[in-house]
Amino acid sequence: MAVTRDLPVGTNLGVLRTLWALVSGALLPERGALIPALQRIGLEADGVRRAWRAFRGGQWQIGELLKSWQSYVEGMDGWRVHRHEGYRVMAVDITAFFRPALKNCPSRHYHPQARRALPAVIMGLVGEVGEISGQRLACPRHIKRVHPKDPSEVRLWADLLSQVRRELEPDEMVVVDAGVKISDLQQAGIERYVVRLAKNFTAQRNQVAAYQGVGRPPVYGETVRPLARTYNDKLIAATPPDAVDTWQFEGRSIRAEIWNDLILPDVLPGPDTPSFRVIAIYDPDFDQPWLLASPLPLQAATMCAIYRDRWPVEQIPLAAKQMLGAHRQFVHAPESIHRLPELALLAGSILSFLAATAPATPTGFWDKHPKPTPGRFRRTLMGCPFPDSCLFPEQLRKKQSVTAHLPKGVLAHRRQPASFVPQVSGN
Numbered sequence: 001m002a003v004t005r006d007l008p009v010g011t012n013l014g015v016l017r018t019l020w021a022l023v024s025g026a027l028l029p030e031r032g033a034l035i036p037a038l039q040r041i042g043l044e045a046d047g048v049r050r051a052w053r054a055f056r057g058g059q060w061q062i063g064e065l066l067k068s069w070q071s072y073v074e075g076m077d078g079w080r081v082h083r084h085e086g087y088r089v090m091a092v093d094i095t096a097f098f099r100p101a102l103k104n105c106p107s108r109h110y111h112p113q114a115r116r117a118l119p120a121v122i123m124g125l126v127g128e129v130g131e132i133s134g135q136r137l138a139c140p141r142h143i144k145r146v147h148p149k150d151p152s153e154v155r156l157w158a159d160l161l162s163q164v165r166r167e168l169e170p171d172e173m174v175v176v177d178a179g180v181k182i183s184d185l186q187q188a189g190i191e192r193y194v195v196r197l198a199k200n201f202t203a204q205r206n207q208v209a210a211y212q213g214v215g216r217p218p219v220y221g222e223t224v225r226p227l228a229r230t231y232n233d234k235l236i237a238a239t240p241p242d243a244v245d246t247w248q249f250e251g252r253s254i255r256a257e258i259w260n261d262l263i264l265p266d267v268l269p270g271p272d273t274p275s276f277r278v279i280a281i282y283d284p285d286f287d288q289p290w291l292l293a294s295p296l297p298l299q300a301a302t303m304c305a306i307y308r309d310r311w312p313v314e315q316i317p318l319a320a321k322q323m324l325g326a327h328r329q330f331v332h333a334p335e336s337i338h339r340l341p342e343l344a345l346l347a348g349s350i351l352s353f354l355a356a357t358a359p360a361t362p363t364g365f366w367d368k369h370p371k372p373t374p375g376r377f378r379r380t381l382m383g384c385p386f387p388d389s390c391l392f393p394e395q396l397r398k399k400q401s402v403t404a405h406l407p408k409g410v411l412a413h414r415r416q417p418a419s420f421v422p423q424v425s426g427n
Contacts, residue, residue, distance in 0.1 A: 001392060002072045003346070007060050010399025014054020015065075015343075017043060017386055021051075022324055022347035023354075024381040032328030034340065042385030049408075050398070055339060056331075062143050062342040069346065070128075073139045073353065081130040082309055084302045087173040087192070089129040091138055091313035092164055094156060094179075096120040097321070097329060097341045105337075106151040121341050122146055122153060124160035127313040127349075133372065135356045138312040140349050143342050161188035168192070175310040182293060183264060186274050194298075194306045197291040200229055203262040203278065206269045221269045224259050226280050226291055241280075245300040255282045256300035262293075279303055319374045320348030351378060 003019065004012040017038065021027065026037035034055070038048045054060075073079055081088055096109035098120045105119035123145065127138030142163065146156050157180060164174055165188050174185070174193040185193050205221035228238040241257035248254070257280040263273050279300050281290040292303050321327035326344035331337055355377035360370040363379065370376060 003065050003068045003350075004060075006064065006068060007058070008399075010050070011054045011058035011060055013392075013398055014051040014058060015060060017041070017047065017051040018055045018343060019347055019350070020386050022326070022344055023351050023378075024384055025324055025378040026382075027328075027344075028325030028382075030325075031330075032325060033330045042388075055343070056333060056336050062339075062346065065343075065346055066140055066143065069349065070139055070141060076132060076353070076357070078357075079130055079132045081128065082136070083171075084173070084306050084309075085298060086171060087306070088169075088171055089306055089309040090141070090164065090168070090172050090174050091127050091129055091310045092125070092160060092174055092176050092180075093310075093313050094122055094124050094153065094160070095317035095345075096122050097326065097344075099329065099337070102332065102337065106148075107146050107153065107156075109153065121337055122151075122156055123341050123345065124156050125313060125316060125345065126160070126164055127316065129309045129312050132353065133356045135352075135372070136309065136312045137352055137356060138316060138349070139353075140316060140345065143345055145338050145342075157184060158188065161185065161190060165189045173306060175306055177310065182276065186264075192296060194292055194294045194303055194310075196307060197226075197278065197293055199227055199288065199291065201226065201278075201291060202265055203259070203276075204265050204269070206261045206263045206273060206275050208269050219268060220265075221263065223265070224262055224278070226257070226259060226278050227289065247301045249283075249301075249304075252284050254301070254304065256280065256304070257282075258300060315352055315374075316345055316348045318348070319351050320344040323351060323374045323378050324348060348374070 001016065004016045007015060021037045021041050024041060026040040027034065030036040030040065035048060035052060038051050043051065098109070098111060098118050099105050100118050102119055105121070107120060107122045108117040109120035109122055110116070111118045123143055125140060126142040127140045129136065129138050131137070144156065144160050144163065147159060161184060168174065168190070172192070174190050176193065176195050178196045178198055180195055182195060185195060203224045205224060207221055209218040209220065209222045211217045224239045225236065226238060229236050239259065242260050243258040245256045245258060246253060259278045261275050262278055263269060263275050267273055274295065276293050276295045277297070278291065278293045281292065281300065281304050283290070290307065292307055294303055324344060324347055326341065329340050331340050351374045355372045355374045358372065358377060360372040361376050361380045362370040363376060
């Protein structure tokens with residue numbers, strides 16, 4: 001109720017019912033069909049129509065709902081924002097809802113199983129990472145659509161990073177995965193970030209390499225290769241690190257190799273050239289080392305902890321798709337194909353927070369030590385009707401609009417010429 005309370009009268013109740021259908025998992029058995037999911041939560045035909053109209057054509061934007069949800073989360077008992085050397089983590093990622101059968105799908109996204117890009121509705125996601133009841137969670141701050149004139153993934157990343165840079169506070173740190181390059185962050189003007197690099201990443205020193213006495217004097221810095229690799233069956237050795245650091249984490253010994261004052265390989269060295277440091281983190285629990293970069297002089301353990309805090313942002317689409325059934329969607333209008341993923345991501349966040357704060361429900365008699373996971377909480381809500389018996393605020397109510405003269409059923413959405421006048425029974 002706190003999320004939709006400030007929406008217009010009627011629309012707030014319809015969106016609330018839609019959110020309940022998503023959070024309770026009604027979309028899962030209906031294989032992504034929203035109207036049958038609304039029927040499953042016990043709504044009559046009139047209530048289903050009103051909820052559908054509020055979802056599809058209501059005067060609401062996902063940004064309004066996210067602000068209300070963020071205010072509610074910040075007021076929850078036990079919510080604590082993670083800080084590392086004084087910085088809060090802002091995890092940035094994109095997710096895709098694949099729609100291979102959707103006509104005129106605005107964008108495409110690479111599918112690892114298909115090994116090619118498939119039609120998909122792509123969403124940018126920004127979340128502030130914190131902890132409640134011992135669980136790390138990301139509170140979504142922004143959910144961004146693709147640009148209507150340029151729906152490419154590259155443009156979405158550029159717009160998303162630009163928005164993050166405009167609203168980034170002095171104590172906030174942007175954390176992104178290897179899908180984003182350092183050049184993208186520098187072009188967006190972001191000065192505080194931690195990014196994971198590719199295994200074959202190379203950089204150069206921010207000082208011009210020494211002249212060897214032969215040929216043209218160098219204008220670029222010495223090449224730095226943090227990790228060794230093989231090319232044409234020949235081993236290319238890694239550059240020796242500038243420093244090595246070790247620490248203990250959960251009983252494991254973590255080692256980090258550090259290279260300082262590096263720049264991108266295609267720029268000229270100079271005092272005004274943006275530089276960064278690269279850290280290779282070797283963890284016994286992982287086969288490959290992490291290669292992280294940041295322009296700030298953070299400790300290696302701090303950079304490792306900051307990157308770990310990026311993972312909770314991936315739980316939001318995981319809960320929305322697999323737990324709530326939004327991986328299948330049967331909406332086709334240009335606005336609906338974006339609104340349903342937006343509401344599904346918000347519902348995934350709500351489900352994760354409710355599961356973390358509610359008592360864990362066992363799956364069966366064999367579940368001796370249940371954990372508060374979104375899947376268990378969704379199974380608890382599955383089949384529960386919409387709680388119409390609750391006392392809602394006065395603002396959250398059905399709008400008493402006259403609808404008897406409007407066409408119902410198939411006549412309400414069938415496309416007809418402008419001169420067509422439907423025959424409606426009654427007065």
